[in-house]
Amino acid sequence: MALNLFGRKKKDEKVVTELPVSAIVPNRFQPRKVFQEDAIKELAATISDHGLLQPIVVREYEHGHYEIIAGERRFRAVTTQLNWEKIPAIVTTMADDESAAMAIIENLQRAQLSPVEEARAYNDLMTQNAMTQANLARRIGKSQSFVANKLRLLKLSAPVQTAIMNGVISERHGRELLRLDPEQQTAMLERIALEGLTVKDTARIVQEIVDPEAAAAEQATPAPAPEATPEPEAKAAPAKPKPRKRRALNHDSRIALNTIKKSLKLVKDSGMKVKEREEDDGDVYRVIIEIPKK
Incomplete structure (x- = not known):
């Protein structure tokens, strides 16, 4: 007998059987909400070349109908890309709360969740199992501050x-x-x-x-002036003209400049040969655009 994360016992079933994909549905408690299509295609190519090395794990929630506990990416790969009619699976018995916990834990262990999905998974685990942050942190081998910081993303x-x-x-x-x-x-x-x-x-x-x-x-506080280096007494250095002070663009000016650049890119992408040049004239930032008449 094996113990899952929350101390409940479950029967260790390792019998692999082939199930029709039409009888299988995704896990209702799947924490992953975004599946990258390119990654699914790569996984499908690997499965096509080498076969499905690891069967999916499902539970029979009603006679002849199954819900995925682990392996939804594999299931998506063989159904959406390879058009399999059957898939190797391990059928196990599991309650709703255990199914939810296993779906979350499998994704966390495989590091496949985004930070927000991870935060939602932690929140679901705590809600479904009446756990505190400290208890959850201890169970998953993280610090309480780590869990708390993840959960803050849900705000x-x-x-x-x-x-x-x-x-x-x-x-x-x-x-x-x-x-x-x-x-x-x-x-x-x-x-x-x-x-x-x-x-x-x-x-x-x-x-x-x-x-x-x-x-x-803070912006108005002047920076401390560097200490002046004394000039040699024998020869005075000629006075140099002071360089013109250039001012940085403020936020609104930066938005305006970026908007102009994006508009120019759209024009160039349409095939029109547009010339542009930029000049920083101290108090003014100048954008000169040349548009051909023909």
């Missing part, structure tokens, strides 16, 4: 969570956005995508939104 707005799952922004971007309300999070998500903001850029802008006075004061 992000739905668009931001979806962006993390799809790889549009990173988990670190998401953690910076936690300081904003849902509407601000969505607005910042658009800026990150449009301007290609780094995590550092995002953190700075979020700080300006949350505490504009402190951010303005």
